[in-house]
Amino acid sequence: MQIDLLRRKIGLNFNDGFAEVWLWAPNANKVNICIQKTEHRLDMLAKEYGYWYLKTEQIRPFDAYSFELESNTDADNAKLKRADPASIYQHDGIFGDSTAFDLGRFEWTDQNWKPIAVKDYIIYEIHTGTFTPEGDFESVINKLDYLLELGITAIEIMPVSQFSGNRNWGYDGVFPFAVQNTYGGPQQLQKLVNACHNKGLAVILDVVYNHVGPEGNYFNDFGAYFTEKYNTPWGNAINFDDAYCDGVRTFFIENALMWFRDFHIDALRLDAVHAIKDFSPKHILAELKQHVDKLATENNRPYHLMVELDLNDNRYINSQQQGGYGMDAQWIDEFHHTLRVAAGQEKTGYYADFNGIEDLAKAYNDAYVYNGQYSEHRKKKFGVETENPGEQFIVFSQNHDHVGNRMLGERTSTLVSFEMLKVMAGAVLCAPYLPLIFMGEEWAETNPFQFFISHSDEELVEAVRKGRKAEFSAFHIEGEAPDPQDEATFNRSKLDWNKAATGMHKTMLAYYKTLIRLRKENAAFNDLNRKNTQARAITDKNTLFLTRSSEEQIIICLLNFSKNQQNLQLNLPGNMSILLNSATTEFGGPQPTANAIQHNGEISIAPESILIFSN
Structure with missing residues (x-):
């Protein structure tokens, strides 16, 4: 199927009063669409390469529908009833029918x-x-003015693709196109993005193209979405280079x-x-980038692809002209790891490879430690040398992974001193890279961010519990991890907005605003040319000198x-005048003046x- 840049072709879409439906189901020898309200069954027309097509006036926006698949590979030729794998809205969750949704109905006001x-x-x-507290898109809109006052320019939203239940980090999504119903669904996400743009905020959305969640995953009933050629931490890899991969590649590019x-x-x-396995002549990321760039040209606005790697x-x-895949930026966990070790984190698990202050200087100078x-x-x-510019690297002192993948989900504010928190914030915001702040860190939130789920399959829930326990074995941690299925685990992980206006939390918030x-105001910080950055570790004093x-x-x-006052001969x-001293009483420190x-x-x-x- 040919990809149309101007409109979505996969799934059910409305066009000039008609519903047009495209389904990739090479495993089926007959496909019907079932309309819940009228109980009508509409035959779909078989097309090339395993696609099925229907154009009809009998489906209207917000009608519930599903597919009835008949496959000659089933021993008893049974019919399967399944929701649309490219569903935009699962009003009743992962086990309900799909809800027809018209993406073009929203009235955008972000033209400027x-x-x-x-x-x-x-x-x-x-x-x-x-x-x-509400946990939905509408309530995020109510916090945008706060984020603007903080100085944020882009929000990054963890995955919103439909997952089981109403509590999940989002990486267990099983409908990649559908916007989580308990967050407000697709229209509310459009409303949030529109509000962000009208206030001057960019929006980054976290998406998952390396695996599909375990519960409600019926992709194999439609076609070869997975391959046994490669294993990932989540099972068989998504099929980007095996037989029938063309339909899978198109599916995710359309997404x-x-x-x-x-x-x-x-x-x-x-x-x-790194968990995307593809040995095709053109890697799926490179093909994705080419389509995204074409859309950017068509719409005369830039679109960016950032990767966790x-x-x-x-x-x-690297650009595709250089033989790379062309991704615009990547997260670099190594900066986080070496910053944590420099701040006194125990060298266990994946921190064991890092030497603190020396490696932090290397992270500033070389990007890759x-x-x-x-x-x-x-x-x-491990690794290669890189001369890529600073804007291609994203750094942080904490994020959802490195908080939530601790056994107890402790935030950094409960692991180091108040003064050290300020040093770590400075290390990130003074770096020649893109800084990322994890929600609540700016006021030293102490509520944990723990791992939580709301699966309905008890065997799956128990498997997740055991997996979490095994995950911490490398850190030699005693005790029990919080039950991810328990709603209390989820509730403990909510931000406490009352803290931001009180005591040392308010002081930390003021400090972040200043940083x-x-x-923003200083040209040397705005220049992300890494050649204009030099870092030197003063190892005997556990101090770093950054220019x-x-x-x-x-x-x-x-x-x-x-933990000691250090006297440095720097000349x-x-x-030179002082811009900031984190130790002043203004920021909760012991020194009366900034000098x-x-x-x-x-x-x-x-x-x-x-x-x-x-200077």
Whole structure:
């Protein structure tokens, strides 16, 4: 089937008063559409390459419908009744019929939206269900003014594709096109994006193209969506290069185009692309990028593809002219890992490979900490050198994974001191990369973010419980993980917005606002040319010396990760003045003024603090 850039072809779509339906089901020898309201069954027409087609006036918006599949591969020639794998709305959840939805009905008012340059992204990651007490898109809209005041320029929404029940991180979605019903469904997501653009915020949506969730996953009833050629942590890999893969590739390309075209999303964050297995002559990511770029040209606005990648392999982010896949940016977990170790995190599990302050300096200088040397954790040489610009890397001191994949889901605020939290925030926001803030970290939220589900299959629930326990064995953690199925686990993970206005939480919020303002206002912070960044570890003092520069400005950051006051012989230029001292009483520290103590070129920096100087 030929992809149409201007409109979605897969699934059920409305066009000039007609419902047009395309279904890829090469396993079927007959397909009917069943309309719940009228109990009519409409025959679909077989097309090439396993597609089925119908154009009808008998289906209207919000009608419930399903497919009836008859396959000659079944021993008893049984008929299967299934929801649309490309359903846009599952009003009654994963086990209900699909709901016909007209994507073109929403009245957009974001025509004057001017997309933000990626280099100016200050990203705020949210989980819709726990970001607000209500846990839906409408309540997120009510918090947009808060995010603007904080200084955020882009929100990143964890996956919203329909999952089982009403409590899930989102990575167990089984309807990639359908917007979670308990969050408000597709129309409310359109409304949220429209509101963001009208307030000047970009929107990044987290999508999952490396696996499909376990409960309500009926893809194999339609066709060869999975292949036994490769295994992933979630079972058989999605079929991007085996027999019948063309229909699968089209399905996911259509998905990405829909988010950009029909929901006005600015960027997609592709989950764990290292788990996408594809040895085709043209990798699925490269083909996806080509279609996205064509749509961007057609609509005269940029669209971006950002990837979570557990490989220090810049082939993913190199341009296709350079032989790469053309992704626009990648998350770099290594910055997080070495920052955590520098801040005193125990070197267990995947932290074991990192040496703290020395490796943090390397992360500033080289982006990849491992760029060809031997990794003890991986038992092999790992990574390559990269000269890609800073705007192609996303860094953080915490995110949903590195909080929620702790056994107890503790936030960093409960693991390190208040002063160290400020140093870690400074380390991220002073970096020559795109900074990401995980919801609530800006006020030092202490509520955990734990792993939660709401599956209906008890055997599956028990398997998840056992899997979580096994996951922490590498960290040698005693005790029991919170029950992910228990609603209390979900409720504990909700943000407590009352904290933001009280005590030290309010102080931390003011500190984050100051850091973000400094990043925006200073040319040296805005310049993400990595050649203008130099970092040096002062190992005996557990302190880092970071220089950021542009044509008109030099900024010097001193980050003291030690618990002692450090006296440093640095001989700063005479015209340097202090922009920020995290140790002042203004930010809850012990020092009455922002001025650093200097004598004969020696600078005194308070324990667990950051000093920022500018010329």
